[in-house]
Each structure stands twice: as structure tokens, then as C-alpha cells.
Amino acid sequence: MIRDLLFTDLDGGPLGEPETVIDAAADEPRYLERVPGLRSVLVDDSAGRYHRYLALLALTAWGHAPVYPVVAATVEQGPRSPWHGMLTDHEGRDRTFPALAGAVADGARFVAEADEPDRRRVLRAMLGRADAVYFGWQLARAVDGPEWAPDLAEAVERGLARSADARAVPGPVREPTCAVVPPPSRVPVALRRMRTFRAPVVPRFGDRGFDLAVQLADLCAVLAKHDRPRATDLAERLLRRDGRTVVRTHLCSVVPFRA
Structure with a gap:
């Protein structure tokens, strides 16, 4: 049917x-x-x-x-x-x-x-x-109106209250590593002893299986159209928790982008 x-x-x-x-x-x-x-x-x-x-x-x-x-x-x-x-x-x-x-x-x-x-x-x-x-961005689109400002602010506040969740990342690799397709003999000498290190553990708040910071940033951007002072404060607090470029990009209409 x-x-x-x-x-x-x-x-x-x-x-x-x-x-x-x-x-x-x-x-x-x-x-x-x-x-x-x-x-x-x-x-x-x-x-x-x-x-x-x-x-x-x-x-x-x-x-x-x-x-x-x-x-x-x-x-x-x-x-x-x-x-x-x-x-x-x-x-x-x-x-x-x-x-x-x-x-x-x-x-x-x-x-x-x-x-x-x-x-x-x-x-x-x-x-x-x-x-x-x-x-996703669909919710931000759905609540784009001045009557939603208090609910938007409350949603972002609640998200910011999430505690940090350290993602498990193995410690640094102590031995030189070189994963290449050609045989080692064909790798330039200058590259053979390059060390690679895995990124350290970085606490990220509210790790719920999706990028919460980006979702909150989208809600902040909508809030800024109707209550800019409140949105600016929330955006700056969000950036103090997660200052990745992607978050800054989603907030560029609220606070100046600083690379």
C-alpha cells in the first residue's frame, strides 16, 4: 500500500x-x-x-x-x-x-x-x-521566530550544562611508524624516521553520539536573530567549551570568526 x-x-x-x-x-x-x-x-x-x-x-x-x-x-x-x-x-x-x-x-x-x-x-x-x-539544522529552521527565543535559550543552556566526556584515545606511539605502499628502501631517507603521534585525549562535553556543539551553535544562530545579547553570551560560553573551527563557523553570524 x-x-x-x-x-x-x-x-x-x-x-x-x-x-x-x-x-x-x-x-x-x-x-x-x-x-x-x-x-x-x-x-x-x-x-x-x-x-x-x-x-x-x-x-x-x-x-x-x-x-x-x-x-x-x-x-x-x-x-x-x-x-x-x-x-x-x-x-x-x-x-x-x-x-x-x-x-x-x-x-x-x-x-x-x-x-x-x-x-x-x-x-x-x-x-x-x-x-x-x-x-540537525532542521530543528533550528522550525523554531525561527521571536516567540521561540526563551525556549531556544533554555535548550542551549541545558546543552552547556552537559559534563565533559573524555573520548578514549590511545597514548602516543613511541616507535617510529611509516605506513607506505612502496618498499621502505624507496622511501626518502628524510622521511624514514618521522614519528607520528596520536592526538591526546580531549574532553568534549555532552558526547551523545552526535555533534552536540554544532547543534547548539545552530540554535544560537537562530536565537541571535531575535535576542542577540542572550545569543552572544551563550555563543561565547559554547566556544569556551568547544572552540573547533566547525563550531566557530556555525556561530559566525553571532560572534566574529577567529581562526
Whole structure:
């Protein structure tokens, strides 16, 4: 059934990606006639987990308010959710929750005015877990508005409160090492005695299986559009915890970039 609902266009032609149908509904309301079928897939225990997740994603993106409690429960479960890992990127990182955050944002185009508070409650639930669940840049996009400033600041504060987690890195290599394809005799003499050292242990706060500092930086950047003094303070505190170039880059709209 999911193929007919999310992998087929209005003329019955096959589509390679469900996002084509999901995105097309903004310009072609006839796709919304598939909502009842998607609801049937979502509540069908015999349907595959991936199919049920795609149904949830589409219904959320189309502002179908009855699924918002399901999204909120999924966010609360985080990595323990049965849908965790349904989508991954080329590096194997989970994209389940970034996709859901993007879907909640897109749902603003469709949701009825009476149901908008429910949509916002889901976004607040996501911000409440932003220090423990990977949402990518999609969450920052979803909460880009002055009304979100207090929630954004609270989310970053909570993330900064995470304690440092030292990543286990072996000690320095004491003997010279040279891993090369040519035989050693063909390696220039000047290179034969080069020593290589592994990086020392560097404490990184809030190591939750994703780059928390970058996620917090994105939230800070959005906050700066609506409360710059608070965002600047949080950004400087974040850089004191993690001053990597990638974090500075994501914060360049908040504080000057210093390489």
C-alpha cells in the first residue's frame, strides 16, 4: 500500500523517493486525499516499521494534527524509539529525527489554525530534547521566530550544562611508524624516521553520539536573530567549551570568526 501512497504520482507513474509526493502536496492538494490510507498504514501493526515511519513523516509534513502525539512520544523515546535508524545519511548517522523536525516545520503550511498549538507543543518537546537527540539544522529552521527565543535559550543552556566526556584515545606511539605502499628502501631517507603521534585525549562535553556543539551553535544562530545579547553570551560560553573551527563557523553570524 505504501507504494501506491508515497511512491506513485497522481497519474499512477512510479516515483523513486517518497519526498517527491510529500513535497508536491504544497502545490497539488489532491495528494492530501491519501491521508486516510497513510493513517491506515500507521496504525497497522503488520506493516513494516519503515513503511509506518514514512506514513508518520508524510502525515506530519501535511499538518495532520492527530499524529502529533505520536511524534511527541517518538521524540521522548529518542534513540530508544523503534523508528530510530529508519533513515541514515552516507556516514551512517541517524536522520530519523532531523526528518521529523523538518516535517513538523513543513506542517505549518497545512495545519488548521485550531491545531497550531499542538504543532508548537511538538516543537517544544524537540527543543526539550535538543541536548540529547540529534535534530540537525532542521530543528533550528522550525523554531525561527521571536516567540521561540526563551525556549531556544533554555535548550542551549541545558546543552552547556552537559559534563565533559573524555573520548578514549590511545597514548602516543613511541616507535617510529611509516605506513607506505612502496618498499621502505624507496622511501626518502628524510622521511624514514618521522614519528607520528596520536592526538591526546580531549574532553568534549555532552558526547551523545552526535555533534552536540554544532547543534547548539545552530540554535544560537537562530536565537541571535531575535535576542542577540542572550545569543552572544551563550555563543561565547559554547566556544569556551568547544572552540573547533566547525563550531566557530556555525556561530559566525553571532560572534566574529577567529581562526
